[in-house]
Amino acid sequence: MKNILLGLLICLGQISFGQESFLTDHFPFPIGASLNPRLLAENESYEYRAKTEFNSVTAENHMKMMMVHPEANRFDFNKGDEIVKFAQATQKRIHGHTLVWHNQVPKWMTEFSGDAQAWENMLKNHIQEVAKHFKGQVTGWDVVNEAFLDDGTLRPSIWSKNIPDYIAKSFQWAHEADPNAILFYNDYGQDGKPKKMQAILNLVKELQARQIPIHGLGLQMHINIHSKNEELASVIHQSQATGLAIHFSELDIAVNPKNDSTFVYTESAQEAQKNKYEFIFQSYQSIPKKQQYGITFWNVGDKDSWLRGYFKRPKEYPLLFDESYRRKPLYSSLLNLSKNEK
Ligand code: 9MR
Numbered sequence: 001m002k003n004i005l006l007g008l009l010i011c012l013g014q015i016s017f018g019q020e021s022f023l024t025d026h027f028p029f030p031i032g033a034s035l036n037p038r039l040l041a042e043n044e045s046y047e048y049r050a051k052t053e054f055n056s057v058t059a060e061n062h063m064k065m066m067m068v069h070p071e072a073n074r075f076d077f078n079k080g081d082e083i084v085k086f087a088q089a090t091q092k093r094i095h096g097h098t099l100v101w102h103n104q105v106p107k108w109m110t111e112f113s114g115d116a117q118a119w120e121n122m123l124k125n126h127i128q129e130v131a132k133h134f135k136g137q138v139t140g141w142d143v144v145n146e147a148f149l150d151d152g153t154l155r156p157s158i159w160s161k162n163i164p165d166y167i168a169k170s171f172q173w174a175h176e177a178d179p180n181a182i183l184f185y186n187d188y189g190q191d192g193k194p195k196k197m198q199a200i201l202n203l204v205k206e207l208q209a210r211q212i213p214i215h216g217l218g219l220q221m222h223i224n225i226h227s228k229n230e231e232l233a234s235v236i237h238q239s240q241a242t243g244l245a246i247h248f249s250e251l252d253i254a255v256n257p258k259n260d261s262t263f264v265y266t267e268s269a270q271e272a273q274k275n276k277y278e279f280i281f282q283s284y285q286s287i288p289k290k291q292q293y294g295i296t297f298w299n300v301g302d303k304d305s306w307l308r309g310y311f312k313r314p315k316e317y318p319l320l321f322d323e324s325y326r327r328k329p330l331y332s333s334l335l336n337l338s339k340n341e342k
Helices: 002-018 037-042 044-053 078-089 116-133 158-162 166-177 194-209 229-240 267-285 330-340
Strands: 031-035 056-059 093-100 140-145 182-187 216-219 222-224 245-254 292-297
Touching (some): 078 093, 194 229, 229 267
Parallel strands (some): 182 216, 222 245
16 A cells, blocks of 8 residues: 555656746736747647747747838738748747847848938838737837947948938837837847947937937847946846846857857856856846746747858857757756746
8 A cells, every 4th residue: 555655756756847837828918929830830849849838929030121121112912921821820929029129131231222311211210110010919029139249339231321320210100100019129239238238228318309209229139158247237137227128139149159160068168158148037036027028039949040051150158948959957947946926
């Protein structure tokens, strides 16, 4: 009898140990990933993780200017809509990325010519058509992406060159087109770049003083295991002090930032990465709940990362899931952090 009871207890124990726990069940804020529609369609493991592990979705590329507005008189929302369909079918929030950027701009825009009014009309039309198309589907937008250089000056781009005050105007136009959307300014690498950080804070103050709608700051968080915690903490603190919603919008933690071709993803590199992820999650937990828009990973598995594709760094392992889409050990460390949550 005793043995049967013991057996039963062990069995129950195993069942409960065997049950998967998800980050999304344990943290009170959304946990997202940027997604690629081709991988969703072609790779079952990718689709499975995308479906089960996240409750927020960003299109990694397919809502950007070049993708949705390939010709002056033609919008193409097919791929962006695929992401929306996937997110809706799996009850996920959708975050829009991005309305105005200096990268991934279609050729016709870079070659556009006209006076300031014509440029304004062109950008306004782009922003409003895209925002209207996804209205009611996206919760928020990265309205302007990466407008400042590291020294805090305005980045030279076709937008800063041709449209005076383009940042404020872009927020205003986005708001007119989708008054319910939470509007973000999104940027990277503020840690260790106090002038860039200050430029962003100045922008927020200026827009608020002019009653231009800005509701959130996206901190991309493309960081690495050597990123300094004090610098990250200072960026998070200063951003949070604005009172705006805070989104860690493109999180990944590189382990081989110098792209060493002999790099091995050893246990100690994994440990350093785990510690940095814990630091990031703990820092996010310390942000007041009403400002927590969520944490978004920049794609799902290591092999999907832009660091491998776009940056051509084959020995990089920056994400939560390994090459076979297995959870890395750091996943359970993050789950443990959630103990005091939800
Ligand atoms: O991950 C994106 C990659 O697939 C594209 O080739 C690249 C083009 O510049 O953009 C990447 O996403 C960027 C994001 O839109 C804005 N912040 C930096 C991201 C990484 O470069």
